[in-house]
Amino acid sequence: MSDATAHTVEHGEHEVGHAPAPPDRRNLLQRPGWVRAVMYGAISFGLATAFVTGLRSLGDLDPIWELDVLLTAWTVVVPLGFLTGLGVFSYWIYWVTGKPTLPDDHSGHGADSWKDYFKVNTDHKVIGVQYLITVFFFFVVGGLMAMFIRAELAEPGTQLIDPNAFNGFTSVHATLMIFLFVVPVFAGLGNYVIPIMIGATDMAFPRLNALSFWMLPIGGLIILSSFLLPGGAFSAGWTNYAPLATQQPDSNLMFQMGVQWAGASSIATALNFLVTIITMRAPGMTFWRMPLLCWANFTTSLLVVLATPFIAGSQFLLMFDRVLHTNFFEVAGGGYVVGYQHIFWFYSHPAVYIMLLPGFGIISEVLSVFARKPIFGYRLMALSLVAILFLGFSVWAHHMFVAGMAPWLRIPMMITTLLIAVPTGIKVFSWLATLWEGKIHFKTPMLWAVGFISMFVIGGLSGIFLGSVPIDQHASDTYFVVAHIHYVLYGGSVFTIFAGVYYWFPKMTGRMYNETLGKAHFWLTFIAFNVTFFAQHWVGLQGMPRRVADYDPVFADWNMVSSIGSFVLGASTLIFLYNMLVSWRSGEPAPSNPWRALTIEWQISSPPSKFNFDEIPQVVGGPYEYGVPGARHVVLNGSRTVETEKPEPATVGAEH
């Protein structure tokens, strides 16, 4: 059948040959789902508590009720019980125990109603949407914390929240934004589009994919739950440096353990992307014909797989110091404080690229489509990603120029840090050259893409200042750094995320977003972002350190400007949320290819059918051959090329 008739935007039909699973006749407590999950979670809680207190009383340890040990046990065992109850492990448990596994029923595949998004699902498109909804929830929560931070900093002195709450909000804000928003949002977008872009019906390991997703909200909830513990949320910053972290109340464990779940989720997804991209490309899809987003996710996944175990290790060692009384970072027991920072940054610097490279990929897709031109220097663009991958592992100690590490290490780390500007510069220059002599259409995704380039250039240039050891000795740990990371991660990553979400929204939902609201969102964010963060460069260089609940009154005026900007920035996000929600429910139906793009995901229906393709796509050329007469990227249904696809809604009506 052709995809034009098989799918309505309500995606209510089942495909022939994939009958729905027979109804599960077990009662609610026995069959996989939320009821069983809560029950298993509660049982696990009881078992963990009994195990810890039982062992402690047997060993005659005092006190029997030791919160740090219990928290460690709970944060490991309760999520495992919950996930088992939810059914994430069902297939594997059946397989291991020799029960029939029903491999062909596809019961957990695809979504027929909104309820299916709350179940364990193995469809990469459903998982992609689950990821996106989850991470935007944490984006809003983290953003609200930023509002509290800026409200407190609007004036010198203590007005709204005390230093403990302030440090808690700054720490949790950064943790959520990094581990629960920017890193996983790309897993969400990638989940949805990467398999389709390479012509695959799903990810390589769909069940592992479901597990990856469900570990993420667990990590987020553990991190948020630290607010409920005695002493308030963990407040040693998202870097959680020892020994301040060890000195803190037990809520610090929630950072250490929450990061494990988010990190495990990240690693599992990355492995899945790697295997998918290496083994599941459609016939003809060579590496040199892959869209740059696939290249970006490929290199990012390599970074994740190699680097993430290091932050897991750093947090496990901290947890051991607290719970098992080891001395990895305890000076009194011979520990080495700076060692923590080496392990931490060996992940957390590559993490910067984990948060940027997929965005680079998105920008390449968007720019070439909306400038109607091939990407300038495609191969060098792909190779520069690989260069960043390698260089990215050799620059971590530039976060530690003043940290008291071996002095000789500063010079080589400075050189590699400065050199990483070269492949990054190649990308920026190539994007600009892609615009050159194009036919630029300023739709919302394109505004975000061009906005990204301008903001990212500012963030990149301030990075050169910080990369130079002598300048860093002055600017390190000041508001200059705060401004720099927000230009890189907000003006950089978050702008690419918005570009990507607007770009693929029609594909994911089958509806168009509201263009006017999209543009209003961009301009308001763009202006408010600069009002919020630009002056912080100056404030920092003049002498305002970062992570302070109170500051020298000479900086009062610019902090007030920052705060006002941040409130507008927060409000601009409401426009986005409103646009997404309303357009998803009642936006105009989207044609299959509203942007006249060449990559494969736009050659199938919006939203795609349950298994994406009715036939295996045949890739015959590069992904960005705009303006090349007769050039094609893919052959599907024998007839789909960009020349025959009309963007006008009238054509869409005819399709139905």
Added chain:
Amino acid sequence: MRKTLYIQLLLLSVVIGAITFVISLVVISWLPKVASEEGERIDAIYLFTSIICIVIFAIVAAVTIYAMFKFRAKPGELEDGKPIHGHTGIEIMWTLIPTILVTAIGIWSAIVVVQNDDLPDDHRIVAVQAQQFAWSFTYNDERDGLGGMQVGELVVRVNEPLELHMTSPDVIHAFWVPEWRQKQDVVPGITTFYRITPTEEGVFPIICTELCGLGHSVMRNQVRVLNDEAFEAWATEIRSAVDGGGETLGKSVFQNQGCAACHALADAGATGAIGPDLDSVLTGQSAEAIRQSIVDPNAVISEGFAEGVMPPYGAVPEDQLEALVDYLATAVGDGS
């Protein structure tokens, strides 16, 4: 046609570059005034980096703005752009030129690092202890008769090279004087070094820049840079104060240990608000209870305050601790 295009672009770059140059190097003063030899070298490399960055920014901004207006599609236009796939020469150019520029920044920076690390042999050494949330300074060498003197405020001689040997008994702190430019973390378990040659007299803030707990934002002190005459007068004054000893010791321990950063105590003019107001919570307490609150602060927690915020001050020398307890026992409640 093509030639005009590039001339227009060049003009736009020059205009943007000039505007950015004037704004960022003439109108706005980004750095505070410099007060050290090392800082002057840092400012030079800062200026060099700024100029390179302004040029790159101007080119990028000009191309972006120019392309946005010049290559915009007309409404309803469905035509594609020119199918340019790349240009090896240009790609090599924008790989090589940035490589050369950043290498130049790197080499100059490395030279500055080496110069700033190198201090003449006749430098003064001062031991710095950073702890939550206070700084204290001990003059290690014998010159000016200051050997072994511990003070709560750093006082140095202008143009005299200075090396700070910094330690921390609790968590990581960082020593930063914005006017001196240099910054260095103070790390438990190791000694870190801060080398500086002050060139300007005056009073400058010392700021902790590494998150060190609840009092991080108030962990400040100041350095006074004096000329030879004033410095010697100060040294004489300090020597006689310590020789006097006795009653004022408790109060000076209170200041030197940084109690005032978190606690209010009217007698000492302290107004810290991180921890309890000592005038109210210590009134009527026994000397034993006061001592316990210093060396084991979590034993009794005042209402409205969290456990684990105040670190135990068990390392204070016994005679100083005794003087501090006596001082607190008599001073509380006096001012209110």
